[in-house]
Amino acid sequence: MRKIVGMASAAALVAIFALAQVVSAGGQAGGWNAEQRQRIASLSLAALPPMPADPSNAVADDPAAAALGKRLFADTRLSANGKVACATCHDPDKQFQDGLAVGHGVGTGNRRTMPIAGTAYSPWMFWDGRADSQWAQALGPLENPLEHGSDRASVVRVVVEHYAADYAAVFGAPVEAQPVDRVFANVGKAIAAFERTILPGGTRFDAYADAIGRGEASALLSAEETAGLGLFMGKGKCLDCHNGPLFTDNSFHNIGVPATPDDLGRMAGAAKVQADPFNCLGPFSDARPEQCMELAFIKAEGEELRGAFKTPSLRGVSGRAPFMHAGQLASIADVLAHYNAAPAATVGHSELTRINLTAEELTALAAFLDTLGSDEPNGD
Amino acid sequence: MNLVKFWPLPVAAIVVAAGGYAFASMQAPADLDDSLSHASDHGLYAVSIAPAVDPVPVGQLHAWTVAVTTPDGAPVDATVAFDGGMPQHGHGLPTVPKVMGKDAEGRAIIGGVRFNMPGWWELKVHVDGAAGDDTATFNIAL
Numbered sequence: 365m366r367k368i369v370g371m372a373s374a375a376a377l378v379a380i381f382a383l384a385q386v387v388s389a390g391g392q393a394g395g396w397n398a399e400q401r402q403r404i405a406s407l408s409l410a411a412l413p414p415m416p417a418d419p420s421n422a423v424a425d426d427p428a429a430a431a432l433g434k435r436l437f438a439d440t441r442l443s444a445n446g447k448v449a450c451a452t453c454h455d456p457d458k459q460f461q462d463g464l465a466v467g468h469g470v471g472t473g474n475r476r477t478m479p480i481a482g483t484a485y486s487p488w489m490f491w492d493g494r495a496d497s498q499w500a501q502a503l504g505p506l507e508n509p510l511e512h513g514s515d516r517a518s519v520v521r522v523v524v525e526h527y528a529a530d531y532a533a534v535f536g537a538p539v540e541a542q543p544v545d546r547v548f549a550n551v552g553k554a555i556a557a558f559e560r561t562i563l564p565g566g567t568r569f570d571a572y573a574d575a576i577g578r579g580e581a582s583a584l585l586s587a588e589e590t591a592g593l594g595l596f597m598g599k600g601k602c603l604d605c606h607n608g609p610l611f612t613d614n615s616f617h618n619i620g621v622p623a624t625p626d627d628l629g630r631m632a633g634a635a636k637v638q639a640d641p642f643n644c645l646g647p648f649s650d651a652r653p654e655q656c657m658e659l660a661f662i663k664a665e666g667e668e669l670r671g672a673f674k675t676p677s678l679r680g681v682s683g684r685a686p687f688m689h690a691g692q693l694a695s696i697a698d699v700l701a702h703y704n705a706a707p708a709a710t711v712g713h714s715e716l717t718r719i720n721l722t723a724e725e726l727t728a729l730a731a732f733l734d735t736l737g738s739d740e741p742n743g744d
Numbered sequence: 745m746n747l748v749k750f751w752p753l754p755v756a757a758i759v760v761a762a763g764g765y766a767f768a769s770m771q772a773p774a775d776l777d778d779s780l781s782h783a784s785d786h787g788l789y790a791v792s793i794a795p796a797v798d799p800v801p802v803g804q805l806h807a808w809t810v811a812v813t814t815p816d817g818a819p820v821d822a823t824v825a826f827d828g829g830m831p832q833h834g835h836g837l838p839t840v841p842k843v844m845g846k847d848a849e850g851r852a853i854i855g856g857v858r859f860n861m862p863g864w865w866e867l868k869v870h871v872d873g874a875a876g877d878d879t880a881t882f883n884i885a886l
Contacts, residue, residue: 394761405767495811603862604861604862604863605860605861607862613803613860614860615838615860616838657856658805660842660856661839661856662839662840663836663837663839664840666836668834668835714832718797
């Protein structure tokens with residue numbers, strides 16, 4: 365007992381010394397220095413800029429289009445077996461994803477279903493960025509034999525039979541008067557108008573970050589969560605890629621997760637998006653060519669694209685196991701262990717380097733990630 | 745003895761450690777030349793670059809300008825190309841910037857630059873002119 369008390373006294377002294385260091389080092393709110401406070405504030409939803417326009421979709425911000433898109437999103441008739449809707453895998457009650465390692469539509473896919481919140485801010489859709497807008501993305505699964513398993517002619521028939529009036533009201537022409545490919549593209553544009561309304565909700569972290577950004581102290585995060593935030597920005601290097609209010613750099617990285625067969629990631633996705641007839645430069649886009657900036661400056665070549673996948677947002681991440689592009693890692697603990705070990709990639713070259721976090725540090729990082737929310741996003 | 749009450753100890757230590765490490769992964773070497781106007785690597789040209797937006801954003805597409813002269817400051821008719829990367833990360837820019845034209849002062853306008861991470865970025869301007877090929881290397885920390 366005396367020994368324990370002695371240890372505890374020594375521990376208390378160390379703790380006091382450590383806290384004193386924090387205060388003297390920072391002398392600021394929460395122990396953060398000015399650069400750290402700026403970084404923390406940059407992660408808040410309050411720092412999210414206005415939603416970028418989608419010039420390729422003339423109805424992107426039309427509420428009537430969004431209402432039509434919401435119904436299409438939930439319509440299982442847009443599938444080969446009449447059982448699969450967008451909402452089947454992008455479940456609104458599960459952050460618009462399914463909690464499965466790979467998607468299950470009419471067949472079994474090879475990629476993890478991605479959440480939707482905030483994707484209006486992303487220049488590239490899918491894990492490999494093979495679509496350059498929400499509407500181009502929405503079209504892919506409809507004709508994917510493992511997802512909806514439908515085809516554009518069948519999709520158009522559903523619109524003719526069940527959505528003719530709403531379609532004409534939104535797109536200004538009777539569905540019967542338009543070519544199949546045009547109607548198909550417009551189905552995607554209506555779904556995209558709905559998806560633009562799906563945004564991440566505020567979290568405890570955001571309230572904390574706003575306070576820190578104002579130069580105030582905040583007790584909204586526990587000591588452990590605060591420590592995790594420090595690691596997130598520092599030793600853990602998480603902020604390198606998971607930056608900005610959506611915790612993503614919207615880019616593609618090879619982090620050495622176990623490869624899925626024949627999946628080159630961005631290397632294939634970059635070629636596909638350039639060839640996609642539904643891209644920003646294609647005949648179904650409403651944009652002028654000079655508005656297609658992302659395609660104009662796309663990085664489509666380079667060994668670093670091999671086995672690279674899109675950085676996902678970390679908002680709500682604790683509620684979205686399993687992780688990575690094919691659900692290879694079952695838990696947050698597994699993800700953090702992966703980053704800590706930084707194994708060599710089996711396809712291409714991993715960008716990771718070992719970070720040697722201790723068990724306590726890994727626990728703190730996981731605690732911080734929990735503050736980013738796990739509830740479903742806003743969306744209507 | 746309730747040891748649970750001492751649970752914050754390792755946490756406090758982590759906070760200090762994290763503070764000590766703050767952005768260690770992102771910091772450029774202390775002696776790095778961060779000037780945006782200097783001679784090309786072999787001294788053939790004087791090259792100046794400037795961002796079109798200030799402060800330089802992380803995550804947004806934006807433009808830079810590039811001015812090239814002789815070492816004495818005389819105008820140069822040269823072809824320029826622009827790229828960059830993160831030496832500490834082993835990757836390049838996430839985009840392929842292109843020369844979009846020239847501004848009123850004759851500087852090349854480079855479109856499509858995006859820095860997707862905070863940290864140290866190396867920018868390279870390749871100049872192909874009458875004096876030969878040369879490259880000017882610049883550093884910025886975001």
